[in-house]
Amino acid sequence: MSAPLLKLDLSHGHTGLYVLSAALALLSHLAVQLREPRAPPFVHLFLFAAAAAVYALHTQYALPLGTAAAVVARMAGVWVATIFASMAIYRTFFHRLRRFPGPRRFALSKFVSIPMDLAGQRPYRVTRWHEQYGSVIRIGPRELSVADPAALPAIYGATGASARCTRGPWYAFTVESTRTSSYNLQSTPTMTDHAARRKVWDAAFSLKALKGYEENVISNVELVIEQVGAYGAKGPVDVGQWMSWFGFDVMGEVGFGRGFDMVKSATTAKPIVLLEQGVKLIMASGNVAWLMAMFKYLPNPIVLFEAWIRETLEQRVREGKTGVVEHDVFSWLLGEAKNQGATQTMPELNADAGLLIVAGSDTSSNTMAITIYELLRNSGAYARLQAEVDEEFGIENATDFTRLGKLPYLNAVINETLRLWPPVASGLQRNTPPEGLLLPDGTHIPGNTVVSTATYTMHRDARNFTDPHAFKPDRWLSKPAAGEVFNQRAFSAFGYGPTGCIGKNLAFMEMRAMIARFAQSFDAQLAPGFSPERFEASIKDCFVLVKDPINITVTPRRNAPKPQ
């Protein structure tokens, strides 16, 4: 037996070992102070140290293996308890964010946020905290939430300190959870790299490119109208489900020429089932970096969806070379549309394909479904929309995108729905640069702080919108009356600045055509027994909005315009 590296007297028990664990925990805290552990190496180190300790106690101190393992398990317990206590004390009394108000528990650890995110309650809780503590609050150990519209340019703007911000840790987590481990456009950390990458995407969403997608959008809208008509003749339909199928079908086809045929088959395709499970995992586990990064080592929906994307894209690239595919987003990202090669690597393109499906589907489909819900829930709104569409289009199908863009009430109902139910409801995290950020109200946000604006909160704030919880499309149509407020600067459903939604125009194409054609084709009502209160309480923010079915009855229009 060789001499022990560290001489410990274990003849009077193991107290010395536990004191050593506590001391190591304090040293570990010092090592990771100001930074949250980000990646599995941290966990690997811990597991390696534990295994080494068992081995050393067994071989160097002749403890039986079982006893050595039990002692090390207790040492690990002491280590964990000490580091948590040390972090709690530091974060409460010494941290640079200690002066910001907010719910105390949430300042101690991101673990505390997991149940809230699993339940999809983040925007609602954050709103209550803002009401209680003010406009700038601490919602995590090194995280602040801001509910002041004037702060949007300061945090997300293209110039000044905001341009030196990087994407917050949540974006890195979404990358760390994948095996490709490649950034997509949205998660690209620095604003300079993002701007370079966005140029490629800009071409795919130019007016010329959008024109190429029109036919595809229209044929998918028409298929929904046909299917909802057929299924609606048999009984109530869940309009949320139909819009979701439509959203994915369009994104598959417009994205890379590969629809999922979900509207046609009235079933959810396997990759989409995986995706829906995966995004919930991201939302909940994204609070704790190393937890998220562990997922990629286990079979889980995210890596299975990733594998599907990889195969689909490889096939798309092969087809592109034969010149078969045109008019899809990837014809631009792959450089086919301009007869050039792709400027991005294959892992980057895979990551972007995943982003396209995630960012472009549930966002628009939730908005379409909830717009139809709001129109049916609010007396007279649906009939008013029908009248507007009839007046413009008569017996012609309402699919001319230029004319749809000019219908005031149609656009107002979509915007009002986005205000009440923004599909990206929680804040978009930024990491502040070393010098920090100055907000317009004079608040200085220290460097290396995670900060975001609270979209849902600002949309539901009576200081920005009179009667903020009511569906009132008219607020978008005329100047506010005396004593009323309409602060359009607070409306940030599509994000803000250079990282704002690139798909906004495509989303509006889909939403306008779908809602107008729906109103033109059907008389509709919320199904008997449907409870709006229960439905609204069911809406959760699980990275995408998750909600109960919206059951409605539809019948062909009785008073539709007739040919002259």
Ligand code: HEM
């Ligand atoms: C009602 C519909 C939509 C809403 C409310 C919405 C909202 C948003 C928001 C808030 C962001 C900023 C996210 C961030 O900074 O992390 C964003 C980014 C993005 N959206 Fe949308 N979106 C919608 C539809 C679409 C559609 C249809 C597409 C695709 C065709 C799309 C593609 C993207 C992409 C690629 C980004 C990342 C942009 C970047 O980082 O530069 N979105 N969207």
